Amino acid sequence: MKLMSCSAAGAAVLLLLHCCQIASILGQKSDCALTVVEGGGADEEAELTVDEGDFEVVQPTEDWQTLKAGQAVPAGSHVRLNLQTGQREVRLGEEQLKYWTQEHRETEEIRSTISPDELKRAMKKMEDLSPDTVTSRYRPLEELKRDFAQLDLLVETDVQIMKRLLDQFNSSNSTTEQRLSILLELEYLVHQVDNAQNLCSMGGLQLIVDSLNSTDFRFQESSAFVLGSAVSSNPQVQVKAVESGALQMLLTVLATAQPLRVQKKVLFAVASLLRNFPYAQRHFLSHGGLQVLSELFRADGGGVLRTRIVTMLYDMISEKELISQGGLDLVLDASHEERVRQYSKVSLQGELLDKGWCNLVPQLLESTEHDYREKALRALLAMAPMCLDHYRSDRSLLGSLLSLRDQYQEMVQSEMIVGEENSYFAEIVELINALQVKMMR
Numbered sequence: 001m002k003l004m005s006c007s008a009a010g011a012a013v014l015l016l017l018h019c020c021q022i023a024s025i026l027g028q029k030s031d032c033a034l035t036v037v038e039g040g041g042a043d044e045e046a047e048l049t050v051d052e053g054d055f056e057v058v059q060p061t062e063d064w065q066t067l068k069a070g071q072a073v074p075a076g077s078h079v080r081l082n083l084q085t086g087q088r089e090v091r092l093g094e095e096q097l098k099y100w101t102q103e104h105r106e107t108e109e110i111r112s113t114i115s116p117d118e119l120k121r122a123m124k125k126m127e128d129l130s131p132d133t134v135t136s137r138y139r140p141l142e143e144l145k146r147d148f149a150q151l152d153l154l155v156e157t158d159v160q161i162m163k164r165l166l167d168q169f170n171s172s173n174s175t176t177e178q179r180l181s182i183l184l185e186l187e188y189l190v191h192q193v194d195n196a197q198n199l200c201s202m203g204g205l206q207l208i209v210d211s212l213n214s215t216d217f218r219f220q221e222s223s224a225f226v227l228g229s230a231v232s233s234n235p236q237v238q239v240k241a242v243e244s245g246a247l248q249m250l251l252t253v254l255a256t257a258q259p260l261r262v263q264k265k266v267l268f269a270v271a272s273l274l275r276n277f278p279y280a281q282r283h284f285l286s287h288g289g290l291q292v293l294s295e296l297f298r299a300d301g302g303g304v305l306r307t308r309i310v311t312m313l314y315d316m317i318s319e320k321e322l323i324s325q326g327g328l329d330l331v332l333d334a335s336h337e338e339r340v341r342q343y344s345k346v347s348l349q350g351e352l353l354d355k356g357w358c359n360l361v362p363q364l365l366e367s368t369e370h371d372y373r374e375k376a377l378r379a380l381l382a383m384a385p386m387c388l389d390h391y392r393s394d395r396s397l398l399g400s401l402l403s404l405r406d407q408y409q410e411m412v413q414s415e416m417i418v419g420e421e422n423s424y425f426a427e428i429v430e431l432i433n434a435l436q437v438k439m440m441r
């Protein structure tokens, strides 16, 4: 079989294989072969003979290990692209893992794995399969996949992986630990827009929402994580999630006493679900979302949740403000009007006032963390139009602002002595000043 030359002739087959995997990891739908074929000259288009010595078959383990160029993996392995290092990594696929970690561990080889010899034989067979089909440099992905499927060497696509994971998650045979680890795998996969949408079409979203309702807090935590990642910057999935009752479920979990780690993940999911989605924001308000958050705020001594909540409120206020000013829309056309109309139905300001947020947010200034205080100041400024009367009569807020300004001005002074400019502390002083100006008017 003829294949295009890649960086290393012997590795061509493997590069093609991995290419499909990487292409699916990056969510590209483009012709896979385009990304594989490197180098130009026709003379480089050599006939690939599979030399057994050129392939090194990596035996995956339970831990991720980095794949080098020219290394092959057995079918069923889980290959991923580590986005931080740009390296491909492999470990046992779920099936293999299950088999491996159960009773067969010591007694047998992994059944679902092709042995190195089998793999090499299969590689060799590739030559006989379709000697004349490769006439173009740019073979359609489907064609490549067919070839690999025939060889039983197809690295699973994300769709297949997700299907398998969901089946296993839904199976009464899976243990709690297996199901929890499946959720983490899914969380990794749904960062991609396509994968998150496939999760919905495969019925997985409902499984996740149901699992949020689990009495085991580990399921609540991990399901909220999957949900939050799936809806992040993914409008279609945001819509599906609200339709499937995810928001009510998240609020229910938030409203009942939970470990901090669950609450953090659930807040993350709520914030992601509401972002740039006025319909969900309205829903959130009408289902008592601000009430739930205020109870959470009052109960949080450490300030970790308080800061996240205040940041979320700040984001919602400024998002609405930005839209009403025409901010994100370059052309003020019909869709802009529609957006403005939708946001105008989000009665955020009135609700914030009603639920006592004008008096709650100042409490975050009592934190000792600079970052928390900064978030509080920004939110206080954003809320100033509706909260001024409250601010003016809040003695402890006035006291906090005075003492914080002294404290930060002092820090700015000492920084100037060591020659730093435009410091973070100067920014905080500016926020305090801006707030005081508003309050004096």
Ligand SMILES: *[C@@H]1O[C@H](CO)[C@@H](O)[C@H](O)[C@H]1NC(C)=O
Pocket: 171, 172, 173
């Ligand atoms: C659970 O395992 C048993 C035996 O291993 C099998 O017969 C059954 O079909 C499995 N059920 C599911 C839902 O996978």
Ligand SMILES: *[C@@H]1O[C@H](CO)[C@@H](O)[C@H](O)[C@H]1NC(C)=O
Pocket: 166, 167, 170, 202, 203, 204, 207
């Ligand atoms: C989960 O299993 C149930 C029955 O066992 C089935 O009705 C449902 O379609 C399954 N859901 C998914 C997403 O596989």
Ligand SMILES: *[C@@H]1O[C@H](CO)[C@@H](O)[C@H](O)[C@H]1NC(C)=O
Pocket: 210, 213
């Ligand atoms: C959540 O679980 C409880 C029982 O644990 C059940 O009564 C309730 O109907 C479930 N809620 C949803 C929305 O599935």
